[in-house]
Amino acid sequence: MNNVSKVYGSNTALTDINVHIQPGEFVFVVGPSGAGKSTFIKLCFREVLPSSGSIFVNGCDVIKMEPKEIPFMRRQLGIIFQDYRLLPDRTVYENVAFAMEVIETPHRKIKRRVLNVLDLVGLRRRADSFPGELSGGEQQRIAIARAIVNDPLLVIADEPTGNLDPETSWDIMEIFKEINDSGTTIVMATHDKEIVDGMGKRVLAIEKGRIVRDEQHGGYGYEL
Amino acid sequence: MSFSTKEYFVRETYKSVRRNGFMSAACISTVAVSLLILGLFLLLSLNTNNLAQYLESQVQISVYMEDSCTADELKATEATLKKLPGVVKVTAISREEAKKRFEERLGDQKQLLNALGESNPFPASFDVQVDSPERIKELTPKIGELAKVETAKFGREVVEQLFSLSRIIRFGGLILVFFLAMGTLFIISNTIRLTVFARRKEVTIMKYVGATDWFIRWPFLLEGMTLGFLGAVVASFFLDSVYGAMLGRIHSTLAFLPMLPATPLLYYVTVFLLLIGVGIGALGSYISLRKFLRV
Known part of the structure; x- marks a missing residue:
């Protein structure tokens, strides 16, 4: 991101953001509520466009991109939300397979790959359950499975542990670590001090729309 | 487009039409009534024209x-x-x-x-x-x-009056059909809007994982086209029976009236109605999808 600013009406969400994230990095984005973390995350997958500046994701110019190219850019991304966003009327297996179906993956590839990622998040045995029958931590693991099933280069997570208790959060982080170890870049917005401190990864702190801190092995840095 | 993809579209369409059973039925009936009226006007106008031509050739x-x-x-x-x-x-x-x-x-x-x-x-x-x-x-x-x-x-007067009658029927029919078509369009796009709304979560997720707009659109377009098609089938069925019965009546009481025979006329009219039904269905879905696809 170069000189990126985002203005919503009369509110300035981000000002003059310059960040470069290398492939394979694990980056936490921290900051108080309303500081611009979510906007930062949304800019990464072109949910919103910046008011000025330029953004490159996996080498693609997100701003100059034509609308019909957006889907193909997003196929290189895995996106995870605080509220999981699973489809309640589909089983765990179908939820994950859905991500492959809609980008027109052939049937025979889908089954093997889905079972593989369910193994990775440790939920293969729940493949036929519905999301409503699972705990929050399990649902988030399904959401992670869905995000990585198409082998993204970059995983973007917006408060993935926001709704989970500390122990479950650590289980989730273990999975993220594994994904990161296999070479996938991860950008995660979070409020979770313990996790940020415990992981010792790069930390970007955003306050009032500006980056106030960028440490290679940082801590959360805020007192709760 | 791969086979799995086509299968996916058909499956989604079928599920959606069934899930909204009542709305689908209401939508199909509305389309059917509109197309039936369109068909009746078409037959009436074609026959008046035919009658005028016949009389003209007889004079x-x-x-x-x-x-x-x-x-x-x-x-x-x-x-x-x-x-x-x-x-x-x-x-x-x-x-x-x-x-x-x-x-x-x-x-x-x-x-x-x-x-x-x-x-x-x-x-x-x-x-x-x-x-x-x-x-x-x-x-x-x-x-x-x-x-x-x-x-x-x-016998200039009779022929010319018939021609102008046929013109009036065609013109009046056209206006009526236009409003009916707008109504049908509205009903179909509303039905599809409900389906899209019920599935907006799915649509959002599809956008996030990188489905193309056309991939998202197809099942809804197919649904609209299916509704239009089914409506047209019902309309054609009724139109066929009505015209058949009418021909029977006219042959026994007003045998001298030259009516257009049911075949091949009804084939053409049926094909025409089916095309209109499917077209209106697709257009209606497309209209209601425009808003939802901007994620």
Whole structure:
């Protein structure tokens, strides 16, 4: 991101953001509520466009991109939300397979790959359950499975542990670590001090729309 | 497009139509009623047109001679008429024959003619048949100018009234059909809007994992097209039975009315209705999708 600013009406969400994230990095984005973390995350997958500046994701110019190219850019991304966003009327297996179906993956590839990622998040045995029958931590693991099933280069997570208790959060982080170890870049917005401190990864702190801190092995840095 | 993808589209469409059973049924009926009315107007207009054309091809020019003309002059006129371009047949009607025909037409009230005594007010005349309707307009004034011809005329009024009736039906039908089409469009796009709304979560997720707009659109378009198609099928079915029954009635009571036969007319009308139904369905879905796809 170069000189990126985002203005919503009369509110300035981000000002003059310059960040470069290398492939394979694990980056936490921290900051108080309303500081611009979510906007930062949304800019990464072109949910919103910046008011000025330029953004490159996996080498693609997100701003100059034509609308019909957006889907193909997003196929290189895995996106995870605080509220999981699973489809309640589909089983765990179908939820994950859905991500492959809609980008027109052939049937025979889908089954093997889905079972593989369910193994990775440790939920293969729940493949036929519905999301409503699972705990929050399990649902988030399904959401992670869905995000990585198409082998993204970059995983973007917006408060993935926001709704989970500390122990479950650590289980989730273990999975993220594994994904990161296999070479996938991860950008995660979070409020979770313990996790940020415990992981010792790069930390970007955003306050009032500006980056106030960028440490290679940082801590959360805020007192709760 | 791969096989799994097509299968996915069909599966999604089927699921969605079933899930919204009541709305789908209501939508199909509305489409059916609109298309039925469209079909009826189409048949009515085609038949009036056909009737007008038929009558036009039947008309002949009646040529009335002056009372003073002699038998030789009649012969000469007949020969002249026969030589005119486009004339197929000339039937001569003498003064006596004209009187006899009139007597026959009067039937029971024949005695009215007794008042005339021995005098015969009817002129000698010729019925001239020509090869095409266009010829009539061109020949009639020409014939009127021949020597010893009193007047020449043809049944212009009836034909022209029929043509204008057919025009009115077509025009009125067009306006009605336009409003019905707008209504149908609205109903279909509303039905699809409900489906899309029920599935907006899915649509959002599809956008996030990188489904293309067309991939997201297809199941909804198919749903709209299916609704339109089914409506058209119902409409065609009713139209076929109505027209069949009507033809039966007309043949037994008004046999002289030339109606267009059911085949192949109904095939064309059915295909037309199906195309309109599917087209309106697709358009309706497309309209209601525009808003939701901007994620």
